[in-house]
Amino acid sequence: MPRAHARKTRNPTYKKTAKKKSAVPVTKSAMRLCALAPRTVRPLSATVMADPIRARSIMVSQSKWMNGTVLHYCFFTSGHFAVPKRQAAAIRNAFARWKRVGIGLQFKEVKELREAEVRIGYSVKDGGSYSSVGREVLNDPLTQPTTVYGWSLTTKEGRSTALHEIGHVLGMEHEHQNPFAGIKWHEEAVYKNLKAPPNEWTRKETFDNILQKLSLEQVQGSKWDPKSIMEYEFDPGLIAEPKRYEAEGLFPPGTLSAADKKWVRKWYPPLKKSPDRLHALKPVVVSLDAGKQIDFVIEPASSRKYTIETKGASDTTLVLYEVIDGMPRYVSGDDDSGEERNAAISHKLFRGRQYVVRLRLVHPGPTGEVSLVYS
Known part of the structure; x- marks a missing residue:
């Protein structure tokens, strides 16, 4: 207002x-x-x-x-x-x-x-x-x-x-x-x-x-x-x-x-580093404070439907973007906060295109760690 x-x-x-x-x-x-x-x-x-x-x-x-x-x-x-x-x-x-x-x-x-x-x-x-x-x-x-x-x-x-x-x-x-x-x-x-x-x-x-x-x-x-x-x-x-x-x-x-x-x-600090690459079938484990975010780049080896998902007891927000003309455009997102499940996005990704996955830890749960994988 x-x-x-x-x-x-x-x-x-x-x-x-x-x-x-x-x-x-x-x-x-x-x-x-x-x-x-x-x-x-x-x-x-x-x-x-x-x-x-x-x-x-x-x-x-x-x-x-x-x-x-x-x-x-x-x-x-x-x-x-x-x-x-x-x-x-x-x-x-x-x-x-x-x-x-x-x-x-x-x-x-x-x-x-x-x-x-x-x-x-x-x-x-x-x-x-x-x-x-x-x-x-x-x-x-x-x-x-x-x-x-x-x-x-x-x-x-x-x-x-x-x-x-x-x-x-x-x-x-x-x-x-x-x-x-x-x-x-x-x-x-x-x-x-x-x-x-x-x-x-x-x-x-x-x-x-x-x-x-x-x-x-x-x-x-x-x-x-x-x-x-x-x-x-x-x-x-x-x-x-x-x-x-x-x-x-x-x-x-x-x-x-x-x-x-x-x-x-x-909430929106300056972006100071290029995101790391997330490889298919190779999960990464990250530890974040509440409200913090980590980004990854995906460059799929083949064109097919993939699932990008978190694992763990933390509350998270997960968003997928496609990079078009150098700018990330929203594709899909999921938020598992307060629910007894993990965030997951299923979407067709195309070989030769670049995507960005952003993961925010809303609440750390008992460990503060969350796993992210795409397959």
Whole structure:
């Protein structure tokens, strides 16, 4: 979901709080907010939930891309979601800003919507900006946008919005819903604020997008970053605690914070070495920390159907790519996290072509070792 935009009003009204009977400014809604669509939390078995470290590893990892992935993006050029040229240029600049942080992901613009994982639309009429989160974009219909912008991105606010939405594409959640933030709300003031124009949200929409906390399993780290690009702006009178934001409101700088950059480099560190070759019928055993990844190259000796699979008690994500024009393109993937099985991909590979297999260890299990083989 995109960043909320707020501006300070010159003449706020004042509402007495029940506890301290002090003046708390409550502004009319000046924020242009947009909301994520309802999301389905991945169900985990009672056995998995009994191990909070394992459950958290699975929940945090589920929306993240494999490092080294080339994310193809495409703009709608006609119809309701057509993106004007100036807005498209602003979005390209936002992708470049994220890339300059020094990450292993790559971004490539393509001309055909069906070739893109990230399909970008623009619609001022709809009045909102929103995006699917991380790998969830793969569940969206190919004819529909995965990310929509609802206002100009050429202003300072708009540039922040462009960065924020791409943060969602990378798998980032909203900071104000972080359970470690310690935010307590003047809830009725929040409902009233968001019910008014320009948002006109229902109570459920406000609860889902503002008041509801993420579960502990969905959150990385144990600190709140009020300067994050993923943090909303909030007018005075909406936040009860921390107290400093009650009268002042919360106005992040609208740029990538130090913590944002640290987070994205953790999940997508620069690719520093060429992957080793994986030979048919010759398993390799690797030992990885939770969340870490290893890549291998496959160059099949004959054209036939192969099975690439893991062995061991670890939770893993396995993805196969074909190298086309020097760029890896997604072929297939499997994730055995939280299940009593191993990840496996069966697919026809062709002699003379090159493939890349990426293996992420989601949770190490009892040994931290996993075997990978293709046959």
